[in-house]
Amino acid sequence: MQADPAPGSLTAPLTLSFPFTRSLGPVLGTFLTGLRERVVLGIRTPAGRVLVPPTEYDPATGAGLGETGAFVEVAPTGTVTTWAWNPAPRPGQPLAHPFAWVLVRLDGADTALLHALDAPGPHAVRTGQRVRIRWAAERTGAITDIACFIPDPAPAAPPRPAAPHPGTFPDPVTTLTAPARLDYTHTPGRAQSRHLTALARHELTGERCPACAKVLVPPRGACPTCGVATTDVVPVGPRGTVTTFCIVNIKAKDLAIDVPYVYAHILLDGADLPLHGRIDGIPHDQVRMGLRVEAVWTPGTRHPAHYRPTGEPDAPYTAYEEHL
Numbered sequence: 001m002q003a004d005p006a007p008g009s010l011t012a013p014l015t016l017s018f019p020f021t022r023s024l025g026p027v028l029g030t031f032l033t034g035l036r037e038r039v040v041l042g043i044r045t046p047a048g049r050v051l052v053p054p055t056e057y058d059p060a061t062g063a064g065l066g067e068t069g070a071f072v073e074v075a076p077t078g079t080v081t082t083w084a085w086n087p088a089p090r091p092g093q094p095l096a097h098p099f100a101w102v103l104v105r106l107d108g109a110d111t112a113l114l115h116a117l118d119a120p121g122p123h124a125v126r127t128g129q130r131v132r133i134r135w136a137a138e139r140t141g142a143i144t145d146i147a148c149f150i151p152d153p154a155p156a157a158p159p160r161p162a163a164p165h166p167g168t169f170p171d172p173v174t175t176l177t178a179p180a181r182l183d184y185t186h187t188p189g190r191a192q193s194r195h196l197t198a199l200a201r202h203e204l205t206g207e208r209c210p211a212c213a214k215v216l217v218p219p220r221g222a223c224p225t226c227g228v229a230t231t232d233v234v235p236v237g238p239r240g241t242v243t244t245f246c247i248v249n250i251k252a253k254d255l256a257i258d259v260p261y262v263y264a265h266i267l268l269d270g271a272d273l274p275l276h277g278r279i280d281g282i283p284h285d286q287v288r289m290g291l292r293v294e295a296v297w298t299p300g301t302r303h304p305a306h307y308r309p310t311g312e313p314d315a316p317y318t319a320y321e322e323h324l
């Protein structure tokens with residue numbers, strides 16, 4: 001459940017997404033290669049249980065299973081062991097319309113596989129229901145090669161025993177690419193909301209700790225050293241001093257800025273914590289500790305687009321040595 005943000009807090013959608021590629025190992029690699037070939041493989045434990053999906057280790061004893069070569073083929077039909085209705089599928093889920101999440105014990109298996117069941121409504125789903133796999137038209141060696149399960153109108157056949165399978169295919173699948181994506185409704189809290197609201201007016205602010213008197217930028221609502229709430233809003237900047245910096249030579253995807261460029265810690269005048277900012281308006285190899293800079297906004301942006309030199313003499317080291 002989503003909590004209501006504190007009064008006066010801003011909220012905004014926040015999406016965190018990144019590519020994720022992993023190697024599969026011999027067991028999951030064999031399982032996914034099988035799916036590509038429309039073959040569902042489980043693995044038989046020494047005690048005779050058939051695990052689908054197969055695992056690398058026997059969950060009962062911890063013994064390795066991948067080297068035993070005990071792959072077995074199970075049927076594309078099975079029985080729903082439990083389920084939950086999903087009335088509002090999210091992007092990337094197996095079906096775009098409402099469906100049931102189901103655990104299916106395939107005929108020949110002793111464990112159940114999690115997948116989607118395409119059914120017209122929750123009234124059409126029940127534990128004990130017979131289902132079968134609907135294969136994806138294009139298969140790549142991924143769990144999505146099973147597009148979903150569908151109700152199996154055929155009368156229940158005698159459960160098919162798992163059959164030994166060599167577990168070998170040409171061109172086996174060895175890696176899995178699974179883009180990760182997390183969608184949040186982000187609320188920064190009251191202190192950062194005050195800060196962000198001031199930034200929209202192109203005003204830089206911090207908050208003073210009532211115990212140690214340090215001005216924290218950006219404010220988090222409490223002093224991390226003293227553990228007390230900060231309530232005293234203090235204007236800072238817009239000028240400041242570069243305390244340390246790095247030259248960026250790797251171009252980030254989707255970033256419109258050419259490399260090399262300089263990213264710096266900037267101690268705004270009146271602040272006790274440096275913040276991050278990009279330095280522009282000076283060749284990258286002339287940026288230095290102590291350089292005096294000022295915030296530059298471009299129309300329509302909340303945060304400063306970058307910081308540029310003010311032309312003042314450099315700040316002495318003693319002016320910022322406590323803030324490195």
Ligand SMILES: [Zn+2]
Nearest residue numbers: 209212223226
């Ligand atoms: Zn403090």
